[in-house]
Amino acid sequence: MTNAPYDTLVLAGTGKTGSRLAAKLAKLGLGVRTAARTGADVRFDWDDATTHRAALRGVGRLYLVAPVMRTDFADQVATFLDLAEAVGVRHVTYLSAYGIEAAPPRVAPRAVELDLIGRGAISHSILRPAWFMQNFSDTFLRPVDGVITVPTADGSEAFIDAEDIAAVAAETLANPDAHAGAGYALTGPEAITVSEAADVIAGAVGRPVTHHDIDRDVWIQGSVAAGVPAEYGEILRMLTETIASGMGSRPNDTVEKVTGAPPVTFADFARRTARAWTGVVRGPSCRR
Ligand SMILES: NC(=O)c1ccc[n+]([C@@H]2O[C@H](COP(=O)([O-])OP(=O)(O)OC[C@H]3O[C@@H](n4cnc5c(N)ncnc54)[C@H](OP(=O)(O)O)[C@@H]3O)[C@@H](O)[C@H]2O)c1
Numbered sequence: 001m002t003n004a005p006y007d008t009l010v011l012a013g014t015g016k017t018g019s020r021l022a023a024k025l026a027k028l029g030l031g032v033r034t035a036a037r038t039g040a041d042v043r044f045d046w047d048d049a050t051t052h053r054a055a056l057r058g059v060g061r062l063y064l065v066a067p068v069m070r071t072d073f074a075d076q077v078a079t080f081l082d083l084a085e086a087v088g089v090r091h092v093t094y095l096s097a098y099g100i101e102a103a104p105p106r107v108a109p110r111a112v113e114l115d116l117i118g119r120g121a122i123s124h125s126i127l128r129p130a131w132f133m134q135n136f137s138d139t140f141l142r143p144v145d146g147v148i149t150v151p152t153a154d155g156s157e158a159f160i161d162a163e164d165i166a167a168v169a170a171e172t173l174a175n176p177d178a179h180a181g182a183g184y185a186l187t188g189p190e191a192i193t194v195s196e197a198a199d200v201i202a203g204a205v206g207r208p209v210t211h212h213d214i215d216r217d218v219w220i221q222g223s224v225a226a227g228v229p230a231e232y233g234e235i236l237r238m239l240t241e242t243i244a245s246g247m248g249s250r251p252n253d254t255v256e257k258v259t260g261a262p263p264v265t266f267a268d269f270a271r272r273t274a275r276a277w278t279g280v281v282r283g284p285s286c287r288r
Helices: 018-026 049-056 074-087 107-116 160-173 194-205 214-226 230-244 254-260 268-275
Strands: 007-009 030-036 060-065 091-095 121-131 147-148 184-188 210-212
Touching: 007 018, 018 030, 049 074, 049 194, 060 074, 074 107, 074 160, 091 107, 091 160, 091 230, 107 121, 107 160, 147 194, 160 184, 160 254, 194 210, 194 268, 214 230
Parallel strands: 007 030, 007 060, 060 091, 091 121, 121 184, 147 210
Antiparallel strands: none
C-alpha cells in the first residue's frame, strides 16, 4: 500500500455514500481524493476516459461505484479496473447491492463482483447494502404533499443509513488486509414497511405522511417520464417486486461486526433528517 497524499480515490465522491466515506477517511488521517463530474477534488466521468488516468494518479485504494442508473456497465468498469491495476491500485471496495451474489453473471453488478474476485493483483471487499434510508430524504421515496408513492405493498425492507455503509467502507479501505475477499450484506437493525417508515417520518416532522401503493406499471411509466432511463425502469420493477413479495432484505449484525457500532435505526435517521422534509410533507391540513 502507498502512503501517497491521496491514497484512496472515492468515486461518486459527492454522492450519498462517497461524500460520507471521504469525510470518514479524512477524519482517520488518511489521504482521500473524491471524484465526480462536478464538485469533487478531481473531475472524473465514466464516459470520458481521458479523465481516468489523472484521477488514479498516486492512488493505492479505490472506492468503486459503477455508473449510476444504468444496466450495462461491466465492460466499462473492467477497462477502468485494468487501468487502476496497471497504475498501482491494490485494494478495491465495491458498492454493489443486496442479494447480488445470487444474480447471474450477465447482471452487471454481479459481473463486476466476479471481475474483482478474479483479479490477482487487487484485493477486494464487496458491500451489498439494502435500500438506503436516504432514499426517503434525497430521492425516489421522498414524500410529495405528504405521500410516499411506491409499489412495495406491505413488504418490508431493512433500510440502512448511508452513514453506516460509509463506516463499513471506511473500515475496509483503512484496513484492507483485514477485509480482503469479504462480501458484506449490509442492513439496518429492523425490517419495516414503507407505511411504517411514513409513520416514523410523520412523527419526526409533526405532520401526516402516508404510503400510496401505486400500480407498478403506472409508477414505472411515471418514473421514465420523469427522466429515469427505460432500462433502469425494469430494475425498479424488480426491486419493488422483491419487497412487495416479502423477499426484502432482513436485518443482520454485519455493520456492528465490522464497525463495532450498531446500525442506525430508522427513527434516529428520521429525527436527524427531519429538516430535509420541511416543505415536502404537507398533509391535507396544510394545502393552500
Ligand atoms: N439507493 C439505494 O437504495 C441503493 C441500494 C443498494 C445499492 N445502491 C447503489 O448505490 C450506488 C449509488 O451510490 P450513491 O447513492 O452513494 O451515489 P449517488 O448519491 O447516487 O450519487 C451519484 C454520484 O455519482 C456521480 N456520477 C454520476 N454520473 C457520473 C458519471 N457519468 N461519471 C462519474 N461520476 C458520476 C455523481 O456526481 P456527478 O453527477 O457530479 O458526476 C455523484 O457523485 C448505485 O450503484 C446503486 O446501485 C443504491
